Amino acid sequence: MTITGIIAEYNPFHRGHAYHLSRAREITGADFVIVAMSGNYVQRGVPAMFDKYTRAEAALRGGADLVLELPLCAACGSAEYFSDGAVDLFMQTGIVTDLCFGSECGDLEPLAEAAALLADEPEEYRSLLRQHLRTGISFPLARATSLQEALPSVSSDMLSSPNNLLGIEYLKALKRRKSSIRPHTIAREGGGYHELTMEKGYYASAGAIRRELIHSKGTFTEMIQAQLPSPGIYHSYEGKTPLTEDAFSLLLLQRLRSIQGTSLNSFFDVPEELSNRIWNRLDEFTSFSDFAELLKSRNLTRTAVNRALLHILLDIRQYRRADHLRVLGLQKEAKVLLNLLSTHGRLPLLTGLSGSGLPEHTFYPDRLYESVRSLVHGIPYQNEHRRKMLIV
């Protein structure tokens, strides 16, 4: 049996995602497609625009058979942690045989070459890296330059495209974990990750759609609807302000004030340099996004700052891999996957949290998200404990 894994955020789910799902099924000959999807917080270090149940539902209506939740540390970690956590999750399922990811290049060979080099870090590469770091350039740039020098066959374009880089991280994680999961890649169609334009008949990026949604205050304009696999998917969210990090501004400020003066070393992935800058500039805090913009530097991207602030807000102290398989939703026709997961899975299978025995602090991030969501949208609070997986 072929069970293909896809790693995604679907923030929000769009036509390009539906295309990727159907192509992945096709090229791997999959019996089932399982998606490992970020929960309520995403890799840019911000809350997801729509909550995880809404996004899981869209994924199921858009072609996925089952949606697993990525563990929080992976979902809002850097590319390396994101990939490690996602690959680990698929390995723990015991049933995923193939992994299919989108990339700008659409060609596995050069990505695998780069991944092999990064997984092993031979002395030749490490020496190049040291040399470049000594010149004072940032780590990502030094790494890209060293990689390219060590692998002349790989184009520099390839190493600067975000989905290629993420693909390399997936391949590296598979290789390091000696996983038997077979990788595949599909060329992304349409707008690149950083392109924010939206034209009809063109695959826009999730970033472009998010920008439009913020602009339209949550109204699914004709232009946005044209990017959805089926226009009905988000109807119930029509007109609700999409959540952004700035709905969490007061909570973040209060959190920072309450731990002010302590070292931020104990939080996951908060560099010392950033810790100092946070305390020095705290009185200039006006919002989550403005503060992140204020804190970013040559060495630290806005995304890295966002992630650090999110780790502090959510009290994430260390990287943890999954300790359970959390099913957010499932296609009716794919119920057999639950049996397979409970038989072959190497972690407890959870289809809801009631009676899960998970410690209380596990729910803190979701409680925070739901508190904000219920107040911003003026809708009833949904208790995570009582949520069950969706069946579509």
Add this chain to the structure above:
Amino acid sequence: MTITGIIAEYNPFHRGHAYHLSRAREITGADFVIVAMSGNYVQRGVPAMFDKYTRAEAALRGGADLVLELPLCAACGSAEYFSDGAVDLFMQTGIVTDLCFGSECGDLEPLAEAAALLADEPEEYRSLLRQHLRTGISFPLARATSLQEALPSVSSDMLSSPNNLLGIEYLKALKRRKSSIRPHTIAREGGGYHELTMEKGYYASAGAIRRELIHSKGTFTEMIQAQLPSPGIYHSYEGKTPLTEDAFSLLLLQRLRSIQGTSLNSFFDVPEELSNRIWNRLDEFTSFSDFAELLKSRNLTRTAVNRALLHILLDIRQYRRADHLRVLGLQKEAKVLLNLLSTHGRLPLLTGLSGSGLPEHTFYPDRLYESVRSLVHGIPYQNEHRRKMLIV
């Protein structure tokens, strides 16, 4: 030397307050007038509309010689705790000789009679109280009824006016503490506490002014300016949204969610009945004020609910009297009061917090207030640690 104490909130300071200050000075022949004023939270169980420094400044410009901060537990406690905390603070100064409060009746005699009865609680009164409570009426109503039956000379009108009732509590506290401070009362002019109308040439209540300010979104309209002792007093606050409890909604919800399921018994003045109702109805939370409205009952006024929610939000676990004398501000000409307070005061005198050695959690309520204020007004955060008393 005569030093007269006045207990106040000044939320905001208005013409009636200036009149009271000058009359108090006159009738007591005071050399100095010291005000004990609520800090950033007030007796209705909500944040003050303007922060304590702004209100202290107005009081000093309006005729006070020195402003002391009421301890938090008193400032946002019920009338009995409010009075006990304020009277205690004046006793601890070692220099306050007289206390002057406003009342609807303007006559000390009947108030003192009622206070004597409540301070001693003779069996006759207690038996009446028991009888009335057995009929199922609320405690405040049973108390007023029993008082009136025990003191036929006192009119029922008198016992239903809020400032008379507060005055009785002051007198009761003085009596119970066997204080040598001499009480005086001045008849309030103009709008009663519960009257919300505002007419030119008439003394409006602080409640009426607050309502107008919320309506005008912080603009000091001509009608509001007519109620200020001098129009310039609040100019720097012009156009800034007055703070209400709803700016704290998300923080309260997050606080409740984070302690959900635990008993609220450990918080100060949170009745068991309310504790249960909070957990039963938490999913209906839409804002601080709506939630308080939802929770109020025949036995529990909206104000009592507000106070309980505030105690939970600010982590107030038990009633505490003052453990220091905190000077918020001072008239230049009254500097001698600082010497007197440091010589005769029975508690450490603080004119700022830097180096005060006060434990960290002491600052939590002010930090919360300032965080909200800086975000709502888009103005820089003012660090309580670095604030010094105002000299006007």
